[in-house]
Amino acid sequence: MAKGFAEFSFGPEFQQEMLALMLQDANVAWKAIKHIPKERLYSDAHQYLFDRIKQRVERDNTLPTFVEIEDHLKTVEKHRRRMLKHFCKRIFDTTVKSSDFIKDKLTEYAKKNAFIETFQSAQTLYNSKKHQDAYDYVLNGIGDLYGISFKEDAGISINDFEDVRQLYVRSGAAAGNRIPTMIGPLDEILRGGLEKGELGIILAEPKKGKSIGLIHMGTAALKTLRGRVAHFVLEGTTEQAILRYQSRLSEIEYHKLESDAITTKQRRRLVKLQKRYTDRLDLIPMNQHWTYSTMDIEAKIKELTRAGRKPDLVVIDYADLLKHHERAENFRQEQTMVYRDLKRIAMMHNVALWTASQARRPDKDPDKRYTLRARDIAESFEKVRIADLVVTLNQTLMERRWGYMRFCIDIYRSSDTDKIVRLIQDYERMIFFSKRLGHIEREELPSWIRKKEDS
Secondary structure (H helix, E strand, O other): OOOOOOOOOOOHHHHHHHHHHHHHOHHHHHHHHHHOOHHHOOOHHHHHHHHHHHHHHHHHOOOOOHHHHHHHHOOOOHHHHHHHHHHHHHHHOOOOOOHHHHHHHHHHHHHHHHHHHHHHHHHHHHHOOOHHHHHHHHHHHHHHHHHOOOOOOOOOOHHHHHHHHHHHHHOOHHHHOEEOOOOHHHHHHOOOOEEOOOEEEEEEOOOOOHHHHHHHHHHHHHHHOOOOEEEEEOOOOHHHHHHHHHHHHHOOOHHHHHHOOOOHHHHHHHHHHHHHHOOOEEEEEOOOOOOOEHHHHHHHHHHHHHOOOOOOEEEEEOHHHOEOOOOOOOHHHHHHHHHHHHHHHHHHOOOEEEEEEEEOOOOOOOOOOOOOOHHHEOOOOHHHHHOOEEEEEEOOHHHHHHOEEEEEEEEEOOEEEEEEEEEEEEHHHOEEOOOOOOOEOHHHOOHHHHHHHHO
16 A cells, blocks of 8 residues: 655654764654655755664664774765765764754654555445455554654653652542542552553453453442443443443342343332443443454544543453554564553553453362462463552352352452452342352351361
């Protein structure tokens, strides 16, 4: 597909400063060779130096020196050699006075090019009757466009540390940035809940409560905060997720909602709940195909933000099913890339993020008692290194009949917490609950269960 470019309406002086900045900042050089077409530069000399920077950066991620340029000029035609050497020497001696201005203009230009490329390619696909491909291309293109920036986050000097801390404390961010889980012992460890910018993982074997656990986290945020929740559905049907939220919020049994066997009073309760949470919960189906990526997640968060519905908590059910927009050598590497991207999204968009991951099966015996640990995560242990919090769900068949599970708080910020909490669980109402704390201590278990456990 032919790619068009926006007009590169920057004169030779701007381009000379751009080249000087590229020679001083490898990050700017990387982005320039990716987004700036060499053929649009002002002169043969500009293009020559740009090309030398590009070849060196792509070869070993370093910048060329003037001595290296001089050596290379020996291979250039004699009639060009003197002019190019004089030009390159002038660029190496240039003091960049307006680096922020240059970065802003290059960012603006690169974004225009990204828009043009996305528009033209999507139009070609659409005209070829590939409507879904055109739609997917636009979504990916939007993600690319918003991710373009020649600037990096500024560093913070230690001299400013106390000012930043005081501002953080005065703004109430220490408390307001945490999303409670309504599980008492977990919120104590988290000092109030999962913090915005953090990534939490619920680890469990298949069919052991991952989706219900994520529904619980979304519901806890709705019930304890005035903030918003965005819940992405990658597994199961959209209708199942809706029924689970309705059941969890109303405490009406799931099967009654599914068969519409509810009373008039219960129906009024559902209407009341819908009005209460109508502006605070967005359910986003991503279960129509198997190619959704972290870029789709980020694009939707940006869309919600622009619509005035920026989430405080993002729930993804579940991240193991996501793809990454860049090519990976194998599934393990792709999983690592996905979780790194989710952590980046949580930090850049200032949201707390809960997801779930599959565990390796420790034993074939479904009623053998054991406790999953973070090391039991499937495919890539890097997911654990990336996450801020890993909790595991553990339940034998007998424990399920008794109505509770063992909730292991395994790792928080790379520290073993190794705390096991018994959660009273009711799958019919989609909840882990007790009237008092949301959990039960061993001494609170009925004596007959304690005897069974001991045996």
